[in-house]
Amino acid sequence: xxxxxxxxxxxxxxxxxxxxxxxxxxxxxxxxxxxxxxxxxxxxxxxxxxxxxxxxxxxxxxxxxxxxxxxxxxxxxxxxxxxxxxxxxxxxxxxxxxxxxxxxxxxxxxxxxxxxxxxxxxxxxxxxxxxxxxxxxxxxxxxxxxxxxxxxxxxxxxxxxxxxxxxxxxxxxxxxxxxxxxxxxxxxxxxxxxxxxxxxxxxxxxxxxxxxxxxxxxxxxxxxxxxxxxxxxxxxxxxxxxxxxxxxxxxxxxxxxxxxxxxxxxxxxxxxxxxxxxxxxxxxxxxxxxxxxxxxxx
Numbered sequence: 001x002x003x004x005x006x007x008x009x010x011x012x013x014x015x016x017x018x019x020x021x022x023x024x025x026x027x028x029x030x031x032x033x034x035x036x037x038x039x040x041x042x043x044x045x046x047x048x049x050x051x052x053x054x055x056x057x058x059x060x061x062x063x064x065x066x067x068x069x070x071x072x073x074x075x076x077x078x079x080x081x082x083x084x085x086x087x088x089x090x091x092x093x094x095x096x097x098x099x100x101x102x103x104x105x106x107x108x109x110x111x112x113x114x115x116x117x118x119x120x121x122x123x124x125x126x127x128x129x130x131x132x133x134x135x136x137x138x139x140x141x142x143x144x145x146x147x148x149x150x151x152x153x154x155x156x157x158x159x160x161x162x163x164x165x166x167x168x169x170x171x172x173x174x175x176x177x178x179x180x181x182x183x184x185x186x187x188x189x190x191x192x193x194x195x196x197x198x199x200x201x202x203x204x205x206x207x208x209x210x211x212x213x214x215x216x217x218x219x220x221x222x223x224x225x226x227x228x229x230x231x232x233x234x235x236x237x238x239x240x241x242x243x244x245x246x247x248x249x250x251x252x253x254x255x256x257x258x259x260x261x262x263x264x265x266x267x268x269x270x271x272x273x274x275x276x277x278x279x280x281x282x283x284x285x286x287x288x289x290x291x292x293x294x295x296x297x298x
Contacts, residue, residue, distance in 0.1 A: 001023070001024045001025045001026065001149075002025050002026070002059045002060050002149060002150065003025075003026045003028070003057055003058050003059045003060070004020055004025045004026065004027050004028070004058060004059070004060045004061070004062060004150060005027075005028045005029075005030070005048070005054040005055040005058040005060070005061045005062070005085075006020065006027055006028070006029045006030070006040070006045065006054070006061075006062045006063075006064070007029075007030050007031075007051055007054060007055075007061065007062070007063045007064070007065070007074055007081070008030075008031060008063055008064040008065045008074075008095070009029045009030075009031045009036050009037060009039070009040040009045070009064070010031065010033065010036050010064070011125050011128075011237075012064055012094075012121070012125060012128045013031070013036075013040075013062075013064035013094075013128075014036055014039050014040050014043070014128075015043075015125065015128035015129040016062070016064065016094070016128050016133070016154045017029050017040045017043070017045045017062075018040060018043030018044055018045065019128075019131045019153050019154050020045075020062075020150060020153050020154060021043060021044030021045050022043075022044060022153070023149075023152075023153035025149075025150070025153065026046075027040075027044065027045040027046065028045070028046050028048045028053070028054040028055075028057075028058065029041065029045040029046065029047055029048060029054065030047075030048045030049075030050065030051055030053070030054040050079065051074060051079060051080055051081060051084070052079050052080075052083070052084040055081050055084050055085040055089070056084050056085070056086070057086070058085060058086065058089055059086075059089060059090065060089065060090045060091075060092065060146075060147065060150055061081055061085055061089055061090070061091050061092070062092045062093075062094060062150065063075070063081075063091070063092070063093045063094065063095060064094045064095055065093075065095040066095070067095075067097060067246070068095075068097035068098055068101035068102075070095070071093055071095050071097055071101065071102075071105060072101060072104075072105060075091070075093075075105055075108075075109070076105070076108060082108070082109070082112050082114070085114065087113050087114070088113070088114070088115075089114055089115075090114070090115045090116070090117075090143060090146045090147060091109055091114055091115065091116035091117070092116075092117055092119050092147050092150065093105070093116070093117070093118050093119065094119050094120055094121055094135075095120065096120045096168070096171055096175075096246070096247055096250070097168060097250070098168065098250050098253060098254070099165040099168045099169055099172075099254060100165075102118045102138070102164065102165045102167075102168045103164050103165040106118065106138075106139060106164040106165070107164070115139075115140065115142065115143035115146060116139060116143065116164075117137050117138060117139030117140075117143045117144055117147060117164075117167070118137070118138045118139065118164065118165060118166075118167040118168050119135045119136065119137045119138075119147070119151070119167050120135075120136055120167050120168055120171035121133040121134060121135055121136070121154075121155065121171075122134045122136070122171065122174055122175075123155075124238040124239045125237075125238045125239070126228060126238055127155075127156075128154075131153065131154055131155065131156070132155065132156040133154055133155035133156065133157075134155060134156065134157040134158075134159070135151050135154075135155045135157070135158045135159065135167075136159055136161050136166075136167040136168075136170040136171050136174070137151075137158065137159065137160050137161060137166075137167045138161050138162055138163060138164050138165050138166035138167035138168065138169070139163070139164050139166075139167075140163075140164075141160065144160045168250075169254065171247070172247065172250050172251040172254050173251070175244065175247040175248070175251065176247070176248060176251040176262065176265040176268065178214070178215060178244075179244055179247075179248055179265075179268040179269075179272065179285070180264045180265065180268050181213050181214075181215040181216075182215040182219070182221065182285065182286055182288065183268055183271060183288065183292070184215075185211075185213065185215045185216045185220070185221060186221045186286075186288060186289035186292050186293075187292060188202070188206070188211065189202060189221065189222050189289065190289065190292055190293045193293070199222050199224060199225060200224060200225055203216070203220060203224075203225035203226070204225075207225075215286070219286055220286075221286040221287070221288075221289040222289065229286065230284035230286055230287070231284075231286060231287075231289075235283040235284045235286060235287030235290070236283075236284065237282060237283055237284040237285075238284055239284060239285055240281060240282055240283065240284065240285065241272055241275050241276055241280060241281045241282070241283055241284070241285045241287065241288065242276055242281035242282065243285070244272055244285040245269065245272040245273055245276050245281070248265065248268055248269040248272055249269060251265055251269075252265060252266060252269055271288065271291075271292075272285070272288065274291065275287075275288050275291045278291065
């Protein structure tokens, strides 16, 4: 089993680090939040006092951080990963950040003698806890192969998407499509409500018909039909609206740089920005149905 450093053990990283420990990997965890670090420790990881302490004996370093600036600082900053990880260590960044920053850091890692891949995930906190995440991996084949034992302990579907940055590119596409789909599902249920149609009937029909999607069948934005949906917990976040807004902005940035028209993606970004500005950014992204029906609650 591998010696793995895990930097960033919050809502997603915490369960991921615990699954690595359950798979008998030796996990050294670090996070700026004492609460998050304690939860990882309770799950089988060993708490480290700093990034440097976490990575000093690691064979693999995994990061799950909020934004590109954090990733760059943790890898390249003073006391960071580049300075303290053993040569030959494999780096896996599972943060969701922009493609350009990802490619720059991977290039710098290679120049410093490290293998590195970008490996953002899909599946939310439920998938992180269950070990069923989808990993979208960008980087060299040899580095992808080296990461397999770690990926398999945390995920169910591991896809090599191409060269450095390809994982981030696929993640941007995925979450843009998800946001657009969720808004469409929400509008459909709001229309059904106004027409007096029982929500369970709408679910039973649409989840087995051409309108079916993950946003409908698994993450249904109204309480009742899908037991695992955050709608049953007053939209307590599995994946917050603010996180979705961040990903939509990344997708729009990529689209603009590529010269691609994404009008529905642009509109989804505008709607999630409005929802966040209403003070609802900490709720699950499926809670946007509340804003679309013009109510603060169900």
